[in-house]
Amino acid sequence: MSTTLDKTINDESLKSLLSQAVEYARANGADQVEVAASNDKGYSVTARLGEVETVEHHNQRSMGVTVYRGKAKGSASTNIVTAEAINRTIDSALEIAKFTAEDECSGLADAELMAKDYPQLDLDHPWAIEPDQALQQAIRCEEVARDDKRIVNSEGASVSSISTQMVYANSHGFAGEYRGTRHSVSCSVIAGDDKGMQRDYWYSVDRNANNLEDIESVGAMARERTVRRLGGRGMKTCSAPVLFEPTLARSIVGHLFSAISGGALYRQASFLVDSINKQVLPDWLTITEDPHMIGGLGSVPFDNEGVRTQPRKVVENGVLQGYILSSYSARKLGMQTTGNAGGVHNVRMNDSGKSQQELIKAMDKGLLVTELIGHGVNTVTGDYSRGASGFWVENGEIQYPVEEITIAGNLADMFMNIGAIGNDVDGRGNVQCGSILIENMTIAGGS
C-alpha cells in the first residue's frame, strides 16, 4: 500500500533484510539465530441483504527472531519491518537470552536437515479481481442463498483474497522463501419459523480462484443447509452410533494430531504417550501427510525451522508410525524432527468407499452430527464432551433435525471405534477426510 511496503514485499529485499539480521545477531553475541518474516496483503468484502456491508483492506507484516547464547534462548518479534527495527528486536532477544536457563535440547534444527533445494509447489495464484467485482459476486451468492421463503435474514456473503509471502533464514546459512494465495467465498443465512431461528453456512476456499466452487452453488448449499435445520427437536439421553460430517470429522483427526504432538508428549500431557508402533486406529486405516501436494492448502516446502518437509505415513494399518515433532520436542524425546515445526501439512486417509448416504443407511439408527460447539476436549485424558446439533437417523434414513444435545466419549475408544470413513472427502482444509462413523457414543439431551 505505501512506499515502504512496496520496498519490503519485494522478495529479494525482504530476504536480504533477514540475511543482514542473521549477521547482526551473530556479530552481537548470538551463537545461533533464526529469523522469519511474513507479509499478508489482500482484501475481504461482505455484502448483506443485497448491499455492500464492509470492504476491508488487509496489509500485515510481522518478523520474529530467536537467538541462542550457548543453549540459552531468547525470542522477540515486531511488525515494524525496517533494518533499524529488526536490529532493535534482535537486541531484545539477545538481552533475554542472558537470563533464560541453558537447555541441552534447545538450538536450531541440525544443519544437514535444511531444505537446501526445495520443490516448487504451485501455491501462488493472484486473483485478478477488484473489490467491486468481488462485491458483485458476494451479492449474487447471497441472493441465491436467500431464494427461499423460509430464509428470513442473513449474515451476508463474503469474498476474500489474500497473498502471503514467507521468508526464513538462519545461521546455518539457510535462507528460503515461498509465496502463496488463499481465496475464499462464504455465505451464512438465517431461516425462521414460529419455533425460532436457525443459521448455517457454506464456503469454498482454494489457492487458485479458478478452483473455487461456483458462487451460486455456495449460496445454494448455504440455503439448503440452513433450511433443513428448522424444527430442531431435543433428544432423550442414549448411547448410539455417531456419524460426523466431513467438516467436523476433520476435528476428530485434529484431536489425534494434538495427542501425538511432541509438546504434549514430552510433558506427559497426552493420553497417547508412548504410543509409537502401537495400534491407535482400526487396522484398515492409514493416514498420510503430504507437504508437497501441488497447490495444497497445507503445502509448505520447508517447516518453521527450515527443515525440508517430506511425505510420510503417520499411521499405517492403524499403527502409529511417527509423532508430530519439531527439533526441540524431538530432542526432548530422543528422536529426530519430523519437519512439523508449525504443524501438519495436507493430511489424508483412505476411505471405506461409501458415500455419506450409504453410511447413513449402514448406520441404520443413530446421530448425524452437522455442527459442534464448545471446547470440551481434554488431550491429557482423552475425555471428549461437546455440544452438537444434527439429524436423527432411523431405518437408515434421516428423520428430523435435533439440537441442544451433547456427545461424549473418550478419544482413545472413539479412535478404535471408527467403523467407516466416507468417500465424501472435504478438500477445503489441511486435513482432508470424508464423514467419520464412530460406532458408539453417549448422547445427552433434555427431553
Added chain:
Amino acid sequence: MENLDIARNHLLAPTGLSDEDINKALSEALGGSIDAADLYFQSTTRESWSLDDGIVKDASFNLEHGVGVRAMSGDKTGFAYSDDIAMSALLESSRAARSIAKSTGVNEMQSWRVQTGHTLYTPDNPLSVLNENEKMDLLRAADTTAREADPRVKQVMVSLVGTHEVILIARSDGTLAADVRPLVRFNVSVIAEQNGRREQGSMGGGGRYDYKEFIASDAANEFSREAVRQALVNLEAKDAPAGNMTVVLGPGWPGVLLHEAIGHGLEGDFNRKGTSAFSDRIGERVASPGVTVVDDGTLPNRRGSLNIDDEGTPTQCTTLIEDGILKGYMQDRLNGQLSKTASTGNGRRESYAHQTMPRMTNTYMLAGDCDPEEILASVDNGFYAVNFGGGQVDITSGKFVFSASEAYMIENGKITYPVKGATLIGDGPDVLTRVGMIGNDLKLDTGVGTCGKEGQSVPVGVGQPTMRIDGITVGGTQA
C-alpha cells in the same frame, strides 16, 4: 489530559504527525457520501516468560504499532490499516477506507474536542517494575510450591505475561481521546499422576495492574496450590453423568455461563440485524425474578475494564437484565446510531488491524440472599460445578455450551464425589428462567477471560454468586 500527552509523545511525535495531519487524513476519509470516519493509532509492547520442566527456558518480547482507518456510510463500513504510522500511508488508508462511498457529500471535519475517560488503572509500564531476575524468581517460586505440594505432581508449567498498550483515537466529529492500558497475567498449570492415570489442574489471574501485585497477593503460591488441588481432585473423579439435571454453579468464573448464554446474544450488532435469539425482546421476562445482570467496564484494575472504549466513549455499567426483565443491549457507536440509541461504551477491537464491534467488558450477576450451603442442601440429586474451561454460543438459535473442569455429584443435599469434566448445554433465552436460588456470595473471576468473536480476541471478566439452575443438560458419558 495525561493519557493524551503520553499518546501524542508515543504515537505521533516519533513520526512528526501533527493534529493538522490527522485532520487532513480524516478529511480525506470523509470524501464522498461518508457520514463519519475515525483513526485508531496503537502501540503495544508485550513480553512473556515461561517455565517448563523446571527451568525458565523461553521468553519473548514483542513490539507492534499501526493505525486503522474506518469510514462509515449508513450501515456500510470501509476499513484499511497500515503498520507504517506516516502521512503517506495514512492518506492511502483513508482513500481505501472511503471507497465504499458512492456519491459526493458535504460532511466536514468538526473542530477538536478532547474526551477524557475514567482513571481505573495507572498508565505506568507494568513490564518495568520487576527486573529479569525478579520475574524468573516468581516463576521458579510457583514451580517449587507446586512440586513441594504433592509428590504426585509430575509437570509444572508457569507463565508470566505483561502488555503495555497506548492508543489514540481521532474521530471526524472532532473527538480526540487516548488511553494507556496495562495488562498482566500469571498462570500455573500442573499434571499429576497416580497409578498410571494423569490429570491436569490450572489456575491463573491478572488484571490492569503491574507485576508487583502478584508478589503482594502471593500469587505464585496461591495459584500453584490451587492448580495442584484441582489436579488431585480430578485424579479421584468418576465418569460424569449424562442427561438433564439440577445444577449448582459455584461463584466467580462459572459466570462464563452468563457471558455465553445471554451476553453475546445482547450485543448490539446482532440485535440491530435481528440475528439474535434475543432480538426485539426488550421489556420481556428472560430470567427468574431476582436475576439482575450487568456489563460493567468501570471496575478499577479489572481485566475487562477500560477507561474509554476503542471509539473513545467512556465505559459504563449497563444493566442487561433487571429482576428478570431484559433491559438493554451493549452498543458501539455504529450500532447504537442505527438502533437509535447511544453507544454504551462497548465498542472494542483486538488491534488497529481489526474493526470495532460491540463487545462485553466485565459481565456479572448481582448477589441474591441465599446462603451457598443452603443452596447445596436444597438439592436431592444434582451436579455441582465449580470450575470451567471455555464456552461457546450460537446466538441465532440461542444454544450455548460451557465446559466444567471440576465438578461433584450432590446427593441428599451433600457433596458426595468428584466427577470428570463435562460440557453443559442449554438455551440462552430459557436457562435463566430456571434459576431457582441465588447465593449471597458474588465473586468476580481472577482475571483470566479472553473472548473470541469473528476471529478477534479481547480480555473480559465474568462473575456471579452461587446459583442453582433447575434443569440443564449435562454431557457426561454415563447415560
